[in-house]
Amino acid sequence: MDANNPYAEDFGPFDGRVWLNTAHQGPLPRVAVEAARAALERKARPHLLRDEDFFEVPKRLRPALGKLIDAAPEDIILGNSTTYGLDLLANAMQWQPGDEVLVVDGDFPADIFPWLILRNQGVTVRFIEARSGRLEPQQLAREICAATALRSSEILALRWADVLWGEGRIRVSKRWAKGEDGETKTDASDGYVPLHPVLAGHLRAWQRQTPHAKATDFVFPSMRAEGRKPLCSSVFVADHLRPAAKKAGVHIEDGQRFGLHNLRHSLSNWLVNKAKVEPKTVQGLLRHSKIQTTLDLYTQEDSDETRAAQGEFLTAVGMNVTVQ
Numbered sequence: 001m002d003a004n005n006p007y008a009e010d011f012g013p014f015d016g017r018v019w020l021n022t023a024h025q026g027p028l029p030r031v032a033v034e035a036a037r038a039a040l041e042r043k044a045r046p047h048l049l050r051d052e053d054f055f056e057v058p059k060r061l062r063p064a065l066g067k068l069i070d071a072a073p074e075d076i077i078l079g080n081s082t083t084y085g086l087d088l089l090a091n092a093m094q095w096q097p098g099d100e101v102l103v104v105d106g107d108f109p110a111d112i113f114p115w116l117i118l119r120n121q122g123v124t125v126r127f128i129e130a131r132s133g134r135l136e137p138q139q140l141a142r143e144i145c146a147a148t149a150l151r152s153s154e155i156l157a158l159r160w161a162d163v164l165w166g167e168g169r170i171r172v173s174k175r176w177a178k179g180e181d182g183e184t185k186t187d188a189s190d191g192y193v194p195l196h197p198v199l200a201g202h203l204r205a206w207q208r209q210t211p212h213a214k215a216t217d218f219v220f221p222s223m224r225a226e227g228r229k230p231l232c233s234s235v236f237v238a239d240h241l242r243p244a245a246k247k248a249g250v251h252i253e254d255g256q257r258f259g260l261h262n263l264r265h266s267l268s269n270w271l272v273n274k275a276k277v278e279p280k281t282v283q284g285l286l287r288h289s290k291i292q293t294t295l296d297l298y299t300q301e302d303s304d305e306t307r308a309a310q311g312e313f314l315t316a317v318g319m320n321v322t323v324q
Helices: 030-044 053-069 082-092 109-121 137-148 152-157 197-209 233-247 260-273 279-286 291-297 303-316
Strands: 100-104 124-128 169-172 175-177 180-182 191-194
Touching (some): 082 109, 100 197, 109 124, 152 233
Parallel strands (some): 100 124
Antiparallel strands (some): 169 191, 175 180
């Protein structure tokens, strides 16, 4: 390690090596090594332990970590690993059948296993492929559109200030139209959509990656325009959404219209017909002023359900034998 580095004396020695594999074993600062030695000495001589020793370190550590990440001390949980924290999060949340968790395909197994067990509670765990080794903004935008029922113009207009982390929701007060901010499509559209903790986690990860992370910056900026405007919707659909839909098995004819709005229809149809969510709840998510709009335009007849209903009737009248 460079002796001129102000942190050089805090770590090592590494015997002439440069240690990079901190995901496996991160080198402890020397001050931490000395503290660990002192703690082991007290464990070897437990008659020296005081009751205060069990509380002084957490009491000092929580405010220090909170200051580092801009969080309140009471929001800090002290654990022994990231896996432990994920396990706490996965088990502490109030899950409902039909909830969805997005995980990155190929991620470290310990980051995935805490979520897989939720399938026993009816939670859908869906794997996202990070094609370039990390989640790109276009891919995350696609997932958010599918989960929030936001219109494409509303997604493009989002700034980081609109993401209300503490409230668990996203503020929708504008849409991007003709190269500038405009009013929402309807008065009912001006409102909020929920922000599930899993979705919030992916947004937090993207905020740490993007060079445009200030409150006034676009959540999904155009890198070509250096963040001065959002992504181009048509380019995003052509380069990312349509290929992803086809790969997922969606049949799209050449020339057939397919865009972000299809995700809005898909979400509402799935919520009503598959997850059996109350239509009034779906109306609130889609921000329709009238529930009839939700039922007439955004849901479709479920052929499996109607076929099952027909089968129940046939069974009731004694026609329960299949004729070859």
